[in-house]
Amino acid sequence: MxxxxxxxxxxxxxxxxxxxxxxxxxxxxxxxxxxxxxxxxxxxxxxxxxxxxxxxxxxxxxxxxxxxxxxxxxxxxxxxxxxxxxxSRAGRPRVLIVEDEICLADNLGDLLIMEGHQVATAPDGLAGLRLHMSFRPELVISDILMPIMDGVEMVRALRQRDPEIKVIFISGFFGTHSIQNSLMQELVRFGYPRLAKPFRPSQLLELVRRELGG
Structure with missing residues (x-):
């Protein structure tokens, strides 16, 4: 180095x-x-x-x-x-993290960088949409409840650009009524995996490898 x-x-x-x-x-x-x-x-x-x-x-x-x-x-x-x-990083898989908890986004980014991925982060769904245009990720990891635009709205918009977009949803509120109503239809219809916060790094890495075919 x-x-x-x-x-x-x-x-x-x-x-x-x-x-x-x-x-x-x-x-x-x-x-x-x-x-x-x-x-x-x-x-x-x-x-x-x-x-x-x-x-x-x-x-x-x-x-x-x-x-x-x-x-x-x-x-x-x-x-x-x-x-x-x-x-030198151009051939590495690109992962976009959309998460309004900045410390968590940074920690997840560091974890994935150590695994050899290119990583970009956005603090809300609208910023995630904008960054998607330039970064062109192969996988999106998104929180659900965020300011400005939530994760479900963002992914719906992303599917208009890329119907086969790969997504992992993360949230600490999967058991709540509002999350179930807005998200469960998406999960059932498109088969998006999910992780409930807090989760172990190994759990996330396993899902990332599975989604990227590694």
Missing amino acids: SQLEQDLRYLGVLEKARQITAELGPEAAIRYIRHAYRLLSKVYHPDLHQENRRAAEEGQRRLNALKQRLDATSDEELGSFLQTSAR
Whole structure:
């Protein structure tokens, strides 16, 4: 693993930068990366963490060292790395996660990335519809109850684009009356698998492999 890749992983931006590169090009991804450093440097400012000042100072020290390396890396070098990195992932199965619990979406994304998938995330059904156009996932993992547009509405719209779309529904409310009324017809008619929260990572991975034919 190169030092640049280590730095981007430390910033927590590598996978998103790869996605942005594939969708919008390296210039947009470079802006995202450099903005992420500025934001984190404010988050770790020691004056904001008197009770955890030592940890904040260590974080700030690592960020300062990272900034020196990034400043020494030209946009051309960074763009070339991102394009190469994005191409190296081009043949991997694409999974779209639509989930309004950001921490859960990130955790599921990390899990699937470790399994070798390309991953994109969206916080609601409408955002999922928009991202589907550019990302073109082979599988959608979607929550049910979300703001703006719920998962059932989103999947109905997705079927108009792709009648054979593969979907795994996840929710903590499968036993409720409203979920049963809106979802059970979809499950019966189209055979969509479902997982009740909380679930074990192995349960999700088993369903993903089954749906993708792995």
